[in-house]
Amino acid sequence: MYPTEMEKSIAKLEATRERRLKETFPRLSLDEIESFLERFHPDFWAEGTRQLRVGPNKGDRAPKELADLLEGKSYIDPEQIDLGKLDYDVDVLVIGGGGAGASAALLAQENGASTLLVTKLRLGDANTVGAQAGTQAADRPDDSPAIHYLDTMGGGGFHNIPELVEVLVKDAPLVIKWLESLGVNWDKEPDGSMHELPGGGTSRNRMHAARDYTGLEEMRVLRDEIRNRELNVLEFSPAVELLLDSNGRVAGAILLNLETNELSVVRAKAVILATGGSGRLHYQGFPTTNHYGATGDGLVLAYRVGAKLIFMDTMQYHPTGVAYPRQILGQLVTEKVRTLGAQLVNTDGEQFINPLETRDIVAACIIRECQERQKGVVTSNGQCGVWLDSPMIDIIRGRGTIARELPAMVRQFTRFDIDITHKPILVYPTLHYQNGGIRIDASGATGIPGLFAAGECEGGVHGRNRLIGNSTLDIFVFGRRAGKAAAQWGKGVKLGSLSLEHVRRWQEETARAGLSSRPASPRLLPDYTRHEQTLASLAT
């Protein structure tokens, strides 16, 4: 149920709907896009970022919260930890249990590696499960990987690393097939062909979906397959530091049991970081669509062993996060709502941006609509938003479309007494995706011997802005590649003795740079607790 004030705005929206059904808001020129981004996109809010003072990306800008952690100090004192007793000794260690980690572990095992997957929360607790709209792949006769390549490059501002995009688009149909062979249920047409929808910034309709549960469907299946193959999995065991060997190769990690605080030592011939995103750092004070554990841990671990990061000064703000009710503020309202035909509408009932532009410009224009043009809808607790006119979908595509294509969205809002088939949704940008990350090559290798990365924690393939459906493609493409490459790498490796030399070097480097009172990192979990007086706060 919407309050009376908001219903007044809805009435204006309903009055313009018939006209708007025939309207297509014109696309912006590349120049207009650049101008609006600079003026309204949170990436350009200078107070939110700062330069890194140490490390492989010294001088580059990153969000303040992330910069603090990248410059942070290790939990581990190299003088105190005993690396002599190994708790686990494997060929491949996968750090992270989402779509990329699961794919990497399966492929590493298939390629003959003894494999251990460790994850901070449960296997499958990752941003993957919340992904809704689908996975891109150019598999229809009137589409091709070359067109997918062009779409991806344009969306990324033409900054994407070409070899990575090439691999992404060529592997895409294979990934769709692989997932189906494991039992993923893609939405299909009655004749068996894939039901494919458009997406923001895509020039062909190539989004493969499982209703609006695509990520959950993919993750449920991969998790089950990992269990069927009895792959070793340790839950609630984040890595707090990587290990090197005496030859400077990455050789394992130190894990923390989140429940008992015990540390354990893992030796591994190859390590794959698949730690996902960092939305729970709440850059620029935004709410987030990300899961509880998205704190950018892998970036910190990689940075400390000398791996270079790329595009850390840009984050993706999904244009349509929930703006009302406040209980679910910032949660994802899938882009699929727009690809099915819903328009973005201001408080006067008028469109102000084509809903299928890329996410960065749509987000910027929603912020502009609220701030500069003052045509947003303001809720009783001061949250501004614009309308996403979901009822248009059933009008355009037939009654029952929303129920069939967006069951998760229907359910989410029904719980709060809002029927999205009859009423629009109030939305505002929300922190959603880490466009950049650890720089990799086409096999998932980072610049550090023995260290690989896959999924949201790596960077380069999406340039400075990711397209819809390319992340749930990225995780499987590079997860599989990294798993295979890590297994092959491990075969040729005989490890030297384990060391934490990189932590000593880091302590020296940060001392020379004059850094003091930095937090310990990685963050591991956000803290949303409210305390008035705790024992810890009394200790000095």
Add this chain to the structure above:
Amino acid sequence: MAEVGEVIDIYIMGRHYQVPEGLTIIQALEYAGYKLIRGVGCRAGFCGACATIYNNKNDPQLRYALACQTVVEPEMYLVQLPFFPAGKAFYDLEEIKPSGEVILNLYPDIVKCLGCNSCTKSCPQDLEVMECMSDALRGDIAAVSIKSFDCVMCGLCAARCPQGLVPYNIALLCRRLYGRYLSLPSKHLQDKIEEIAAGEFDSELEELKNMSEDKLRQRYKERTIEPP
């Protein structure tokens, strides 16, 4: 729905706390000072980590919810269920067939279903869980797949079943069988995979990879956009 401003009484594992009205159960736990490790996941209703069982002082009927999507009520008595030792059958999807017999072999306890509907009552996604079990028993894999699609595998059904069935794993098996064997094959997908493997797009991709940014921008501007 209540607005923030008032405080209400809730009971977390039997202990009394006062929290503002209008918070979700997860927000209320954190307001009370609990830093969660288990019992929290995506915080958006998709992962089932925050399965919660509660009743009210004035109504002992047990109710079930996802803590991240449910607003606290006055006099709520709640506990989270972060784990349950539910059984799982191990199988190789390539070695089995999509039949009721296979389901029964892997999950023989399914015949013990009493039809008590505890599973359905415990489902925070309002799924017809018991119907899924009788569909599975009959080998109607398609029906199970459709009816169980919104399952977030929270485990509440398995925790409440007096006969030890694990409906969420049985349903997952059915969905995987459907996707692997019963979903109609997409011929265009196979065709494209073969074309890619034969190198049909290699020279075009090579050209795009080596193109100057100006020319790439031009090419991008000239794209024809398929109507939705």
